[in-house]
Amino acid sequence: MRARTTTLTAALVLALTAGPLTAAQASTAPAAPASSSGRGAPVGTAPDAGALSAAIAGLPDQDATAALVRVGGTDGVWRGSAGVHDLDSAAAADPDARFRAGSTTKVVTAALVLRLAAQGRIDLGTPVQHYLPALLTRAFRPVTVRQLLNHTSGIPSGDGFGDSFEEQYAHRFDTLTPREVVASAVAKGPEFAPGNRQDYLNINYTILGLLVEKVTGRSYADEATRLVLRPAGMRDTYFPGDQPRIDGPHNHGYQAVRQADGTTRFVDVTDWNQADRWAAGDMISTTADLERLVRALFSGRVVPRPQLREMFTLPRHIEGAVYSAGLQRFEYGGRVYWLKSGARYGYSTMIAATRDLSRTLVYSVNSTDAKGEEMNPVAERIARAALK
Template sequence: MRVRTSSVLAASLVLALSAGPLAAPSFAAPPTGAAAARRSPDPDANALRAALAMVPGDHATAALVRVGGTNGSRRGSAGVRDLASGRPAYPNASFRAGSITKVVTAATVLRLAAEGDVDLDAAVQDYLPGLFTEDFDQPISVRQLLNHTSGIPAGDGLGDDFAALYPRRFDTLSPREDVASAIAKGPESGPGERQHYLNVNYTILGFLIEKVTGRSYAAEATRLVLRPAGMTHTYFPGTDPRIRGPHNRGYQTVERPDGTTELLDVTEWNQADRWAAGDMISTTADLERLLTSLFRGRIVPQPQLEEMFTTPAGLPDATRSAGLEYEKVGDQVFWGKSGSRYGYSALMGGTRDLSRTLVYSVNATDAKSAARNPVLDAITAAALK
């Protein structure tokens, strides 16, 4: 079945873009003169409406967007909460945030470093004896886990593609089992030699958090990051395949044997193996709170916060830091993190001075595809133009 914007679905399109004041960052006075001239213009409401008007459609069934500028913010929602009813999407829905979880994990580790419980230059083998085989004979620092230069390969997981994973979506693969399959392969490179973005680095950081604190990853991430940021609707589901509270259902486009396509409901899915690397469920409001609190230095203190805006030395092509990644758009640099699970694509990011921020959750029908999604492209272009 293909999604079409029928008269029923078109009537369900919800646009609630509204302007409002945006407080200036607390860590710096608003720029003036030439610096002010370089700041982003305010979000373009018409461009955002046009982007959201693409939903629902073939590429997404729902979308939630929050854009912040120097003088105001705009919020919008579009699409349906489920295809069966065609009712309007929940504007404050919970969703799978995917790898944005890594931002919370990195911030938790950096908070522990600030409190003297973790040494970023220390070898993770010393913190977690017995985890690695003798093949890992070079020390891997905590910092190298944070910036994906550890040289540890990916775990096997439950399958390599949607066709293999979908029948096993309610199975439980523990983080320990996933990491064990990665360690068994031996190093793929020496520590610090290359940057390779992999979940295994952050799963091991979850182990580290639990080892040094004696408490669960979820408890420490909540204590050190979620609660200080005011993220009251964010949680870690563990083996529970459901999304608690109001949520918009996720769908994945699959091809039938005859060449036609259909949408499979992928809302319920056990994500236990993603854990500290990608298991979090959140809302756009909570992710906006995380972004602003983090960039204003309210979660991670200096100098540890600099780790989140510093790519590894000696690797000029590296774009990832501790929990974040950057992209240059014109003369601006945007720092943030994207995340995806089947049925859900999310992003949070902004300029470091918060003169422009973007948070979205899009129920993309190809959320794990390497191909570009025109809805995501249109929202990003409208928000950052």
Template sequence: MRRPARSALLATGLVAALAAGPLAAPAFATPAPAATSATPAPPASATSTAGPDTEALSAAIAGLPDHDATAALLRVGGDGTWRGTAGVRDVRTGAPALENARFRAGSVTKVVTAAIVLQLAAEGRIDLDGTVQHYMPGLLTEDFAPITVRQLLNYTSGLRPGASLGDTVEEGYAHRFETLTPRQVVAASVAEGPEYTPGTRQTYGNIHYTVLGMLIEKVTGDSYAHQAAVRIFRPLGMRHSSFPLGADPRIHGPHNRGYDWMDGRLVDVTDWNMTDRFAAGDLISTTADLERLLVELFRGRVVPEPQLREMFTVPDVPGASYGAGLERFELDGKVIWGKTGSRPGYATVIAATRDLSRTLVYSVDATDAKGDGQAVAQRFGFPAFNR
């Protein structure tokens, strides 16, 4: 059974469910009320929106921890700001969630990867119309038509998914301390052959950005993690963002524990070797750091024009919604650009209107973070853009 029925959970209580699981957790103290803060919106202008709906945002984080999440950290900005922190740092102790907690940002990593590639393109070191076969000869077999860097960036490369240690949290949990290298991931994809002709379809997946991470290392002669540090984190002052050192499964520094329901039990999934995610999903960060990345990126201070336009350009193929790293959403008549990310125990979003009149960053310690994400987005994300 994937998750216990809500009625059963309410009947037994969250703490009882924990006690029955491998955590053998004692009842934890009732957490303090959610901490929130807000500043009023400035006077309206032709490009501004109303301030954030603080009532809806406060309601979203009320009552944590609950069945669906143990903690939530939200930052809303633009025309008016709002901050919210709720839930617990650790279900064993009931200690309140940390506002400055580090967490696994999952596929938000792809925004960092895309930015590095586009910087290298601006420097003339990468041609977006250049091919994988040119930059990394021998990586692909002769079965593959030429795949351009741009097609990797916008998920139209035709590559199949690579090797994995488990397609679900349950499958991966037993292998969480094992290592799967980027080259192994890509080799498994190549062995399956192309899925479709490059540039004809858009299929979101990690494999495109795993290859891009390898491309960054090939072109720079440096590690992907160091390039991210010197090109993105340090210039932007993202002091709490990093990648794990090798196969280190820990989140170093202050963090809230992550959990997932497995067979009716709430299991701690915080410690996990993420080497297989590499440049597609290995980032550890904070909401403040990701907010800085989001704002400075949209202002053109990370990637210069015209390369920045690649991030906001959706290819003309059926059903496409992604540019280079960013996805286009429409909500209540607003066009929003952003990126979701999920790793076991952690669901993350960065999103904004193009003019930055509204920005959102959140990290939710979701107990089904690798699900479809709709429930988490509707609860914690949608209220930021509902007016």
């Protein structure tokens, strides 16, 4: 069960086949005094309201049915939403809606592990085998907690309910437990020696969830809520477990499915049991809550600063490494951003920020091909408009 890594593609998609046009709802706030986004970075400018409005105009279309966007930071603020709540009613999208946040869950998991490290309950340099001695076979060399956090463990991906959308959709109400996922990964043997490469996989964070439960004696969801969500002020975020429904207001998600006659059918994928994603990707949140997470986390209000450095440190001596503990380093327009994307069927999400919080971005796009190989065109337009 390999997690798809989403990065900004090289070229901006300029032409889209749009459906019925709906006006983007947007609001702006005056920029605060411009600030530098880091060493060697240009002076910040206010978000480009025109470019951001244009990025989400024309929804729903073939690529997305809705988009919710929050741009913030000391450079200025912009809020916008577009699209529909669902295709049947065509009611306007709820800008405060909950959605499946996908792999942005890993930011919460990393923060949780680092908080436990600050409390002396986890040592990042200690092998996970010390805490969970029966988890891995003797085929695996010692894998440190830090190597799980930065995806250098060498543990291969676990199995899911198939690779195609059709296979997975058929099992959308079934439960695959995290321990079953880990067992399927362990049975394959190591992918490479720990610390030799970086391979972004959900399995690392699934194991971190098991580690949290072992050292605390409490459920992952309870500990993540107590030590991360509440300190960050995330009031509308929760972990659904094996429940397929999204509680509270939410916009529907769809997957575009090509039919035998060449037409495209949009399948409602809103209800889906994501229990196998767990500590790697099973969180439900809002754009406002994810913005609170970024601001609280980067300012040191969730993880103490000595441990917070792990989130801004790439593994040494690994060529091409871009992942730290829970985040990804991304340089664009002369600025360095630390970001995390996430994708579940029907929903694509990203959080990004400069380390000094001069610019932050959170979006949720109801992508019609959220697990596709390429970045969603609407999401790409938003990112290019917000991060320039």
